[in-house]
Amino acid sequence: MNNHDTARIRAGFVGFGEVNTPREFIDKRCTSVMAQLKQAGLDLAATAPVADDPAGEQAARAVAELSQHDFSVLIVCIAGWIPTWAVLSVIEPFRHKPMVLLGLTGWQEGERFVTTADQAGTTALRKPMADMGYTFKYVVTLRGRSLPLESVMSYCRAADTARRLRGARIGMAGFRDMRLYGTLYDGVSLKATIGPEIEHFDLLELQQLMDGIDAAEVKQLAEEVSRRWVFRKEPQPGTVESSVKLYMAIRRKVEERGYDAFSYTDVDGIKKLMGFAPAGAMTLLHDETTICTVPENDSMGAVTQLMVHYLTGQVAAYLEFYEFFERGALMGVPDYVPREIVDGEVTIFPNAFGDFGEGLLNVSRLKTGPATIARLGYVGNRYRMHIMNATAQDPVSWEEAGWAPPAPQLPSVDLVFDGDTAAFIERVMGQHYIISYGDNRMLLEDLCAILGVEVI
CATH class of the missing domain: 3.40.50.10940 (Rossmann fold)
Structure with a gap:
């Protein structure tokens, strides 16, 4: 597709x-x-x-x-x-x-x-x-x-x-969420081998933009969103408005700088400093734009998204590993998914995780069918692309521990791999992989051949 x-x-x-x-x-x-x-x-x-x-x-x-x-x-x-x-x-x-x-x-x-x-x-x-x-x-x-x-x-x-890719620009709000190592990048080798520029800015800029947004605009869009999405329960007062303000701030920054992709400090940033989860803002951003996004300052994830997006025209959503099984993996997200990969209506479940404030958790059902997952990684100045063809199926009934009861079932799929699961696990390069629907292996392999990226 x-x-x-x-x-x-x-x-x-x-x-x-x-x-x-x-x-x-x-x-x-x-x-x-x-x-x-x-x-x-x-x-x-x-x-x-x-x-x-x-x-x-x-x-x-x-x-x-x-x-x-x-x-x-x-x-x-x-x-x-x-x-x-x-x-x-x-x-x-x-x-x-x-x-x-x-x-x-x-x-x-x-x-x-x-x-x-x-x-x-x-x-x-x-x-x-x-x-x-x-x-x-x-x-x-x-x-x-x-x-x-x-x-x-x-x-x-x-x-x-x-x-x-040579002219692409990725916006990065904050740096190294949760002190993760697998999301880091080397700016020189990335520019030399792949091409994109990663531009960092402080979360303070988003807060300042939020402070300057007109309350009437926020109210109007909040009312529209409340009608547009299916809500499993009524959110607390101000939850929708906070998400709308953050969305408007991110969009203004994206358009001002001409970003082709966007990532941000999630746990140690927006959730900790602003007091709410950004899931609703990101869901709205994907409703209104075609930009690629991934949380947690995941630089290699964002670059992979641009590759997949340019190759296929798809949104190139991120998914996270939750469990492996004999023939594949349970993959999902604890926050948001773009409307493009939703099967049915965008569904929102206002909820809180741990000590963080309430956010608009996206619990939409994901599309199924033939799919390709991929992630770019590097060792020194050598880059590798890990690819697996799979079939996305409806997941088993499951929940992630830590959500306020009743715990939601997160947007997810059981990915049944076409190849050997054990061999895939041995080479896995991060918690986030980028999904596209259809068999896109040839496109990815051709791009890697041009860029001098090893395919594994």
């Missing part, structure tokens, strides 16, 4: 075929490929196919035309045998960009299959391109099969995600 952003991915495209191959065989098939790629969602900056003319004029023309455009990925379409030098002459000026080395296939004429030796061209190119340090995905079209669009589009979306 992918809900990709409406903006089309910009890709460069250049086809190749030997000078002695009839030109119409090359042109016709490259034109067909371009039409399919456009239909699949690419915005192509294309140049006419290139042959190995001795003077290299066609290669020079292609470079000049492609250089006039900005694109995230270059599709190198091999439509027949082509000497390697002709291809390298075109792609060398763009070696900083990810590429798809795409080999086409021949066609059937009556009882005979006709080929232009496409894969002679790609196989002559693959190793030299790898040895020279090009970042690319090698995709071949099998004889008698259609163009492998899914594989090509996955890499193109991954390349576009890598570009977007």
Whole structure:
């Protein structure tokens, strides 16, 4: 289930075929490929196919035309045998960009299959391109099969995600909630390898913004929220209003700084210093915006969210491990979930945990079905992505100890893993993993290949 952003991915495209191959065989098939790629969602900056003319004029023309455009990925379409030098002459000026080395296939004429030796061209190119340090995905079209669009589009979306990550900004209210270690980050290696900037600010800024919010605005939105959500019981006076004020403060800060993701000090911050849980504010933030959020100053969680969000167009919600079982894990949250992953109505249960004041606990039912969970981690300056495909099922009846009675059943799913549970547990990289619905492993693996991130 992918809900990709409406903006089309910009890709460069250049086809190749030997000078002695009839030109119409090359042109016709490259034109067909371009039409399919456009239909699949690419915005192509294309140049006419290139042959190995001795003077290299066609290669020079292609470079000049492609250089006039900005694109995230270059599709190198091999439509027949082509000497390697002709291809390298075109792609060398763009070696900083990810590429798809795409080999086409021949066609059937009556009882005979006709080929232009496409894969002679790609196989002559693959190793030299790898040895020279090009970042690319090698995709071949099998004889008698259609163009492998899914594989090509996955890499193109991954390349576009890598570009977007370079300009991403994550807002971080406070620092190192609960003195956790697994939520920390190294700013230099993160910027060098993945790209996002993490910008810290004090919770005091949110409090100051809350103090300046007009009471009439708060009242109006609080009344709307009371009608919008399903409340299991009546909240205490002021609980909804506190959540609304915090939401408005966070949103103003997010919009002022242009944050693409947001995290915050939860237990040692908002709950301790402001006296209430931020769950209602975060639920409302997800009702009104598309920003990625995760609590507890979880830097790697926030970066993973951006990766998943850019790749799939989904909200990339966080879930937390509560229990493992033989075939998977019980995952849920003790605070909020975005409306996008809710099955039915957003349901609120005003409640308090431990010594913290009452908050608007989100107890909505979560969607089920095929899903992918992932988390980015690092050791030194080496980054790893842990991925597991699973099926989200309705959970067993359960509760977390510590909630004021009657204890709620938190938003959760039983995730039945497609792979080995014990092997997953041995490599687990934190309490939070990011969920997306559908099988998104190829997208994540393609992005990791571009960024130089190891997949485990």
